[in-house]
Amino acid sequence: MAEEKQDEVDKNSEPSASSETKGNLTAPEGILMLCVAGLLDSLGLIFFCFSWLGMDDYGVLDIIGAIIIGGWLFIRKGKGSSSRAIKRLLIAFGIEAVPFLGGISPSWIILVWKELRS
Numbered sequence: 001m002a003e004e005k006q007d008e009v010d011k012n013s014e015p016s017a018s019s020e021t022k023g024n025l026t027a028p029e030g031i032l033m034l035c036v037a038g039l040l041d042s043l044g045l046i047f048f049c050f051s052w053l054g055m056d057d058y059g060v061l062d063i064i065g066a067i068i069i070g071g072w073l074f075i076r077k078g079k080g081s082s083s084r085a086i087k088r089l090l091i092a093f094g095i096e097a098v099p100f101l102g103g104i105s106p107s108w109i110i111l112v113w114k115e116l117r118s
Helices: 002-013 017-021 028-049 060-077 083-097 099-104 107-117
Strands: none
Touching: 028 060, 028 099, 028 107, 060 083, 060 107, 083 099, 083 107
16 A cells, blocks of 8 residues: 555656646757747847848848748647637737837747747
8 A cells, every 4th residue: 555655656746748848948949949039039130220221131030930930839839729829920920020110129039938938
C-alpha cells in the first residue's frame, strides 16, 4: 500500500510535457520567435527613421512577418487555429500595414509575446 501511494506521488509530481512548453517565454520556440519579431520591428523602426530620405520597405517586412509569424501560429495551433490567434495576427498585420504607424509600433513583438503567454 505504501508503494502505491509513492507511485501516485511520483506521477503527480512530474509535470506533463505539454504543460511545460505551453506559454513558456524562455522555451527555444519562444526565444526564436521573439528574436524574429524583434528583428522585424527593429528593421521597421530603422526604415521609419530614414523615411525622410525616401527609404521605404514597401510592405516587404509586413509580408515577411505575416508569413513567418502567421505560419508559426498555424503550426502552433494546428488546423483548429483559435479565433483569438487569428484576430491578433490580423490586428498586428493591419497596424504594420499603416505606413508610419507600422514603423514605430512593436506589434510583431506584442503578438508573439501575447501568444506565448496564452
